[in-house]
Amino acid sequence: MKQGNIQETSTCNPLTEALSRIGDKWTIQVVMELEADPKRFSELRRAVGGISQKMLTLTLRALERDGLVTRTVYPTKPPSVEYALTDLGKEMVVPVRALGGWVIENLPRIASARQRFDAEAGSAVSDGCR
Amino acid sequence: MKQGNIQETSTCNPLTEALSRIGDKWTIQVVMELEADPKRFSELRRAVGGISQKMLTLTLRALERDGLVTRTVYPTKPPSVEYALTDLGKEMVVPVRALGGWVIENLPRIASARQRFDAEAGSAVSDGCR
DNA sequence: CGGTATCCCTGGTGATACTG
DNA sequence: CAGTATCACCAGGGATACCG
Secondary structure, X not given: OOOOOOOOOOOOOHHHHHHHHHOOXXXXXXXXXXXXXXXXXXXXXXXXXXXXXXXXXXXXXXXXXXXXXXXXXXXXXXXXXXXXXXXXXXXXXXXXXXXXHHHHHHHHHHHHHHHHHHHHHOOOOOOOOO | OOXXXXXXXXXXXXXXXXXXHHOOOOHHHHHXXXXXXXXXXXXXXXXXXXXXXXXXXXXXXXXXXXXXXXXEEEOOOOOEEEEEEOHHHHHHHHHHHHHHXXXXXXXXXXXXXHHHHHHHHOOXXXXXXX
C-alpha cells in the first residue's frame, strides 16, 4: 500500500514504466509519424489528428528526454523546429512494430472474443471509438 | 519512405488502443504472473503487489473479454476461481517480451539520455517512482 | 511559428463496505 | 474466497490565453 516498499516488482518496474509511456495517448502516433520522416512542430500537429499543442509538447519533451527524439532549432525568421527519431528511437520502433503487427494480425480473433464475451454478458460496451 | 505503415490513424487506431491496454498500470504484471502459471484470484492479488481488488477484477475482465485469459470457476465450498492465459494470450506474450527485452537492454542508454537532458535543463524531475 | 502558463473538468484509481 | 457497489480523490489532458 505504501509506495516506499517497492521490492516486489523489482524496484520501480522499468518495463511497466516504459510501456506506460509507449502506451500513452499520443506517443506511438508521434513516433510513427517521425519514423516516416522528420517533421516540424506544426507538421506533426497536423499529422497527428486531434492532439493539443500542450500534449504534443509534453510528448515530444518526454521522447527527447529519453533520447528517442532530437529537437533541432533553425533560427529562421519565423523560427522552425525539426523533430526526428534518434538511432535509439529507430531501434525501439522495431519491437514496437512487432507488437503492433501481432495486434493487427490478431484483431479478428480479439474482436470475435469480445463479441462472444459481450453477447453472453449482455453488456453493451461497444468498443469506444469516438 | 514508408515501410508498411501500420496505423494511419484512419480508423480507431487499434494499435494505440492495444498499447494503451498493455501499457496500463496492471495488465502487464498480471499477464506475466499468469504466464508463469495459472493462479487464483487471491494468489494473483498477492503476486502483484499493491493492486486493489477492484483493479484486479477490472484488469482480468478486460483480458477475459479480449480472449487473452480464461476464467474457470470451481464450485468448491469456499469458491475458487482460476485464471489462465489462453493460447492467444500466450502468443501475445512473445512480442510483448520482445519489446520488454529491448527496454531492459537499453535502460542504460535511456537513463544516460535522461541525465544529459536533466542536467542541461536543470529540471529536477528525478524520475517518478511513486 | 513554436511554444509556456493557467484554468478546469473528466475518468481512472484507491479505499471502504457489503454480498453470495 | 471472490467478487460488486459506492464514494472520494487527484492526475491527465483539453481549452484558452499569452510570449519570444
